[in-house]
Amino acid sequence: MKVFKQIYDWIDERSEMGDVIRKQILDKPVPRGLNLSFCFGGITFFLFLLLAASGYFMTLYYVPSPDQAHAAVNYISDEVPLGRIVRGVHYWSANLMMVTIFLHMLRVIVYGAYKKPRELNWITGVLLLFLILAFGFTGYLLPWDQKAYWATKVGTRIMGTVPFVGPYVLKIIRGGEEVGVLTLVRFYALHVMFLPLATACLLIGHFFMIRRQGVTTSL
Numbered sequence: 621m622k623v624f625k626q627i628y629d630w631i632d633e634r635s636e637m638g639d640v641i642r643k644q645i646l647d648k649p650v651p652r653g654l655n656l657s658f659c660f661g662g663i664t665f666f667l668f669l670l671l672a673a674s675g676y677f678m679t680l681y682y683v684p685s686p687d688q689a690h691a692a693v694n695y696i697s698d699e700v701p702l703g704r705i706v707r708g709v710h711y712w713s714a715n716l717m718m719v720t721i722f723l724h725m726l727r728v729i730v731y732g733a734y735k736k737p738r739e740l741n742w743i744t745g746v747l748l749l750f751l752i753l754a755f756g757f758t759g760y761l762l763p764w765d766q767k768a769y770w771a772t773k774v775g776t777r778i779m780g781t782v783p784f785v786g787p788y789v790l791k792i793i794r795g796g797e798e799v800g801v802l803t804l805v806r807f808y809a810l811h812v813m814f815l816p817l818a819t820a821c822l823l824i825g826h827f828f829m830i831r832r833q834g835v836t837t838s839l
């Protein structure tokens with residue numbers, strides 16, 4: 621333990637960040653009138669971190685190619701040490717997150733926390749919700765089994781029915797006319813690069829506004 625303190629002090633003396641972090645982030649009193657329903661945002665964030673951590677480990681083995689994707693996923697579950705647990709954590713965090721994000725939204729609605737001056741944070745939240753749904757949609761294809769293939773075929777076809785832009789969106793998202801190798805590569809890129817980056821940026825904005833405005837504690 622002492623060694624950690626020494627490392628911390630060494631970094632703190634040189635970066636001079638400890639004081640800023642303490643004053644700006646840690647030394648903020650918790651407002652009165654909170655209850656358990658105020659935990660759902662934090663739990664959602666915790667699940668997001670679990671998803672990111674387990675997802676990063678799986679990228680070490682996953683191969684986004686129709687020939688190998690399914691075998692790679694099975695390999696993670698059956699052969700990689702702790703692979704089944706890591707995959708399970710990813711799966712269950714994703715499912716639980718849908719529950720906690722809706723409970724979080726419900727709390728925000730019940731407390732009227734979307735009203736002025738928090739409209740922008742509500743909008744950031746709605747965008748976050750879309751991104752989380754997009755994570756689910758793109759991740760579903762990655763095991764490349766029958767269920768994943770047909771769900772993506774149907775899901776993308778529904779997108780194609782949007783008036784005017786639908787056919788273009790369909791082609792861009794599938795990377796051609798059919799669900800195939802380019803669809804898998806695109807979904808993988810979205811799942812591990814584009815969506816995490818966009819989510820991280822929005823979360824920074826979401827948390828920044830919460831720190832500036834505080835939370836709504838009265839009904």
Ligand code: HEM
Pocket residue numbers: 657658659660661662664665668721724725728731733734738741742744745746748749752823826830834835836837
């Ligand atoms: C990845 C998803 C999300 C995370 C990690 C997250 C996290 C948080 C956290 C930690 C808080 C402060 C504590 C709390 O109220 O629980 C908060 C507040 C807030 N969130 Fe979210 N949130 C997410 C999605 C959403 C969604 C989908 C909406 C609404 C559409 C939303 C709207 C808000 C608003 C308006 C506040 C301010 C609440 C107040 O003033 O009382 N958030 N969020």
